[in-house]
Amino acid sequence: xxxxxxxxxxxxxxxxxxxxxxxxxxxxxxxxxxxxxxxxxxxxxxxxxxxxxxxxxxxxxxxxxxxxxxxxxxxxxxxxxxxxxxxxxxxxxxxxxxxxxxxxxxxxxxxxxxxxxxxxxxxxxxxxxxxxxxxxxxxxxxxxxxxxxxxxxxxxxxxxxxxxxxxxxxxxxxxxxxxxxxxxxxxxxxxxxxxxxxxxxxxxxxxxxxxxxxxxxxxxxxxxxxxxxxxxxxxxxxxxxxxxxxxxxxxxxxxxxxxxxxxxxxxxxxxxxxxxxxxxxxxxxxxxxxxxxxxxxxxxxx
Numbered sequence: 001x002x003x004x005x006x007x008x009x010x011x012x013x014x015x016x017x018x019x020x021x022x023x024x025x026x027x028x029x030x031x032x033x034x035x036x037x038x039x040x041x042x043x044x045x046x047x048x049x050x051x052x053x054x055x056x057x058x059x060x061x062x063x064x065x066x067x068x069x070x071x072x073x074x075x076x077x078x079x080x081x082x083x084x085x086x087x088x089x090x091x092x093x094x095x096x097x098x099x100x101x102x103x104x105x106x107x108x109x110x111x112x113x114x115x116x117x118x119x120x121x122x123x124x125x126x127x128x129x130x131x132x133x134x135x136x137x138x139x140x141x142x143x144x145x146x147x148x149x150x151x152x153x154x155x156x157x158x159x160x161x162x163x164x165x166x167x168x169x170x171x172x173x174x175x176x177x178x179x180x181x182x183x184x185x186x187x188x189x190x191x192x193x194x195x196x197x198x199x200x201x202x203x204x205x206x207x208x209x210x211x212x213x214x215x216x217x218x219x220x221x222x223x224x225x226x227x228x229x230x231x232x233x234x235x236x237x238x239x240x241x242x243x244x245x246x247x248x249x250x251x252x253x254x255x256x257x258x259x260x261x262x263x264x265x266x267x268x269x270x271x272x273x274x275x276x277x278x279x280x281x282x283x284x285x286x287x288x289x290x291x292x293x294x295x296x297x298x299x300x301x302x
Contacts, residue, residue: 008075008250010278017079017279021049029294030285031184033209035276036078038098038251041188041211042087045181046151050089052177052188052211056081057103060252069222072253078279085111089149092119093159093190094174095126096224098251102131109133116149120156122171142171153180157201159192161224162217178205183297184284187241189213191226191248194235202239208290209282210241213248215257229257233265236273242289243272245282 012020017034024032024044031045040054056079060071081104090108092100100119109115109131119127121140128135139147141156148154158164159174166172176189186209187202202210212232217225226248227235236244244266249257259275266273272289276282284290 007073008278010076010078012279013076013078014080014083018083020279020281024281024283028285029182029297030283030290031181031186032284033186033245033282035245035247035278035280035282037075037278039093039188039191039211039213039247041245041247042084043179043186045184048089048151049087050091050152050154050179051084051087051108052091053093053099053190054081054084054090054104054108055098055101055251057101059101059103060097063097069254073251074253074256075250075278080107081105082107082111084108087115089116089118089152089154091154091177091188092117092123092127093176093188094120094161095123095130096161096191099190100127100130105131109137116147118147118154118156118177120172120175122167122169122173141175143175151181154178155180155205157187158195158198159190160195160198161191161226162193164195178202178207180205184208187211187239189227191224193217193225193227194231199235199238202235207239208242208284210236210239210244211247212236212244214246214259214262215248215255221255223255229259229262230265232262233269233271233273236266237269237271241272243274243287245274245276250278 034042041052043050064071117138143158155178157176159176161174187207188211213226214229216228
């Protein structure tokens with residue numbers, strides 16, 4: 001297990017993070033986004049909250065302790081999942097534990113009756129068994145399908161981890177989610193590498209924020225791979241994203257990347273990017289191109 005004194009510190013966590021989330025909760029036309037570590041992001045828009053792929057426990061470090069593949073934590077946990085009962089929508093992009101974690105999800109999903117849980121339909125029964133919940137508990141998705149949960153329209157798209165894998169009924173086992181709301185569009189990749197037709201598919205959505213993994217694909221890690229830092233910068237540029245925010249780094253020592261490599265690639269390619277610290281907020285009101293869009297849309301004052 002990790003020495004807590006050596007962990008990468010969060011910009012804000014626990015009470016400070018929750019206070020920032022609740023203080024920011026507005027009915028204006030802007031959205032807010034917090035990075036919760038690994039691939040987890042909290043999206044806030046018009047007082048509704050969508051939580052992408054949270055992992056907020058030490059279940060993997062405990063599972064692999066004493067093995068030849070230790071999952072040594074690098075960074076602080078930003079919040080107890082039991083404090084996120086206000087979230088209305090939660091996603092899981094696939095069955096790997098850092099995207100479908102019992103210790104993280106159960107406190108959130110059982111906090112109230114109205115939490116919607118989205119996952120690949122191909123993974124419904126696996127998830128039901130892992131979480132000890134009825135198979136009817138989730139909204140199952142396949143690529144090309146849309147779920148409308150006010151104010152969000154959520155479109156499932158394929159993900160390749162390492163390939164676009166389908167079950168015997170042709171349903172994707174790995175998904176990304178494109179979320180449209182109030183004129184905005186955010187793409188959460190899940191875990192993915194590039195696949196044929198990916199750029200054309202995503203470009204059509206006119207994505208404002210692309211949340212992309214950067215830890216790469218190294219067989220010696222003995223885990224499925226992702227986009228590298230360079231590939232994430234290239235993909236963000238190819239799809240015309242308004243900004244690329246990286247994820248899937250700084251959780252486990254054996255499976256990470258220096259975000260500075262990603263920033264350098266973006267600078268070279270001209271890809272707009274923003275690297276968040278743990279618990280940090282990104283706001284459309286603070287990103288110049290997004291803030292200007294809102295100002296241009298506002299009716300003139302008398």
